[in-house]
Amino acid sequence: MQQTDSDMSAPVPERRRPLSPHLSIYKMSRYSLLSSFTNRAAGAALSVGLILLVYWLLASSSGARAYARAARVLSSLPLKIVYALLLTAFAYHLVAGIRHLIWDTGRGLERAQSQRSAWLVLAVALLLAVIACGYVFILRAHAS
Amino acid sequence: MNEEGRTPEDEGRTLEERFDERSSRTPGRQLESWRSPLGRVRGQGSAKEGVAHWWVQRLTSVALIPLGCWFVVSLLALPALDYATVSDWMGNAWTAVLMILFVLVTARHSQLGVQVIIEDYVHESGMKTLSLALSSFAHVLFAAAGVLAVLRITLRSVS
Numbered sequence: 001m002q003q004t005d006s007d008m009s010a011p012v013p014e015r016r017r018p019l020s021p022h023l024s025i026y027k028m029s030r031y032s033l034l035s036s037f038t039n040r041a042a043g044a045a046l047s048v049g050l051i052l053l054v055y056w057l058l059a060s061s062s063g064a065r066a067y068a069r070a071a072r073v074l075s076s077l078p079l080k081i082v083y084a085l086l087l088t089a090f091a092y093h094l095v096a097g098i099r100h101l102i103w104d105t106g107r108g109l110e111r112a113q114s115q116r117s118a119w120l121v122l123a124v125a126l127l128l129a130v131i132a133c134g135y136v137f138i139l140r141a142h143a144s
Numbered sequence: 145m146n147e148e149g150r151t152p153e154d155e156g157r158t159l160e161e162r163f164d165e166r167s168s169r170t171p172g173r174q175l176e177s178w179r180s181p182l183g184r185v186r187g188q189g190s191a192k193e194g195v196a197h198w199w200v201q202r203l204t205s206v207a208l209i210p211l212g213c214w215f216v217v218s219l220l221a222l223p224a225l226d227y228a229t230v231s232d233w234m235g236n237a238w239t240a241v242l243m244i245l246f247v248l249v250t251a252r253h254s255q256l257g258v259q260v261i262i263e264d265y266v267h268e269s270g271m272k273t274l275s276l277a278l279s280s281f282a283h284v285l286f287a288a289a290g291v292l293a294v295l296r297i298t299l300r301s302v303s
Contacts, residue, residue, distance in 0.1 A: 044261060047254040053247070054286045057293035060230050061300075067227040090216060097205050104202060136220060 032118035039096040042089040049086045052079075084133050091128035095121045197256060204253035211246045235301030240294050247290035255283035 052074070059070030073079070099121050102108050108117055218239075222229055233239055258279045266272045 040257075040261060043254075043257045046250075047258055050250055050254055050286055053250075054290045054293070057243075057247070057290050057297075060227070060234065061293040061296035064227045067230070071225070071227075087216070090212065094209065094212060098209070101202065101205065132216070132220065140220075 031122070032115040035096065035118040035121065039093060039100075042093040042096070045085060045089040046093055049089070052082070052086075080137070084137065087132045087136070088125070088129040091132065092121070092125040095125040095128070197259075200252065201256045204249050204256070207245075207249050208253055211242065211249060214242055215246050231297055231301060234294060234297040237298065240298035243294045244291050247294065248287055251283045251287035251290070255280060258283070 056070065056074060059067050059074075099108070099117050102117075103114075108114060218233075219225075222233060234243060259276060262272060262275045262279060266275050
């Protein structure tokens, strides 16, 4: 048994196994390689959005006065900037997520295809974000 | 061990010698443990759940395409975001059901996503475990709070 323990702590010998390519090997110069990180960052931003959503729901459930108090915080200028970012992150994460789901069916995995779809995702996401933000911050803001 | 498994160093060795060498942790040393290779990996191998994370991430993302679009579009379509309008909107049974689903599925999807981020960027083992635990707790908290809130709003409007 003692033998087994010392065996466990012995340094792992070098094995010629294929290892997953480490991040430092990749060239991040092309946008298509950056799109994975962008999608992750957008997802992380939306996770923060979940906190805001729950806060808003809790305020709505706690009566008119609690809602009015929360609404003052939620409609402040810094949070309006956050909403613009969240809308953009949502648009990007949605479109990039659909790209991932298409990849999962085995389609669009060729290098040229994935480089093209990376730009397509960015373009469609930005278009959706501009439409949504334009609606909220220009059309709606002037209507009310 | 079949003949294909032979390497040049194996020439002139008995089958037992080759087996002992390969089953010990360090090549070149004799068998140091009486545990068989099978015994050593037992309890550490596949629990047939290797793809669970991947699969749930896909399921939730598919569900979030309609749910997320519904949430954003209907929120933007609301005539105002005052208390009365929001209460009225969430008093509707379908709104409440979809909102509860949206909160639950988003919380699960987010938890899986944040888990991967922590696993990739937090390297110190203790810190990693702590962050993963805190993230899980936080996500369960958000899910519970969100569901309770929607129920409170929608049930209030029934009476």
